[in-house]
Amino acid sequence: MRILTTLFLLSLIICFPDYSQAASAQEINAKVNQALKEFYRHSPAGKELAQKAAAVLVFPEVIKAGIGIGGEYGEGALREGGKTTAYYNVASASIGFQLGAQLKSEVLLFMNKEAFQKFRSSDGWEAGVDGSVAIATLGAGGEIDSNTIQQPIIGFIFSNKGLMYNLSIEGSKITRINR
Template structure:
């Protein structure tokens, strides 16, 4: 039992590192766009009311796959595109690390809708934007066949989390740092 307690933090650290390590391996813009198109199509097809939310949004940040893993210490990473007027205008990564009660691994799709143009402008002008620090984001978790009542959404920024694969206890965007991916 002592061996398990000794190695658990090392295994957790290794899992967190492997997830966050993806930051160094940025996908191509074409790949991010293709995956973002697929995520938006799935969102529209499977979630009733998605079209209304997307039509109301000044901009939509699409992370087609955010991977999270952890055993006590966790990390997550994903890449996506900011769409304004249906076109990709910039590319972003999201990353976070956490310590606490968590166990498992998952991949999920995150769509962040900026329903207030001022919130979108503040996001675009930021140099590293942190959920919960730079802005409050209402998170809505959806399963297949879920429904959205766009008239009930009154927050400037709303995130939709869906298509979770795997099992993860502790779902939150709080503390996620979103940074623009720059061409070097």
């Protein structure tokens, strides 16, 4: 697995040279602000939910790439009451039929304090293992399914560009980083 991870990271550096350097706190915050503007523009219902959430975790640029072996990586910020309180990265690896690259944004809403505290107290949180994330889909009129809005953690994935398409964050590991 270590070899696969190394190969994946090397491919990201070659394919996306601008992303091979860690972003500063100021760069992450600027990108998070822009991602939230786009999110709110595309989903007024998502904006309403975000205002009710205990915390919002935003990964403005998650890069996913693969040629048989794939992976994804992105850095983001945790917002409580509209203010950044911590920085995180998201990473995952996969093996199987895949070819291409994709840049997407992810927003996770922690809708109650219990789910948020479990996330905050973890030393590396994995979606689907440490907590289930309900991926929101928009119906007619931009409304979110009523079953989804009752879940403790709601995820939104948007701004998909590229050849790969995957609306899942299951198996993604989220780890706190210092910025």
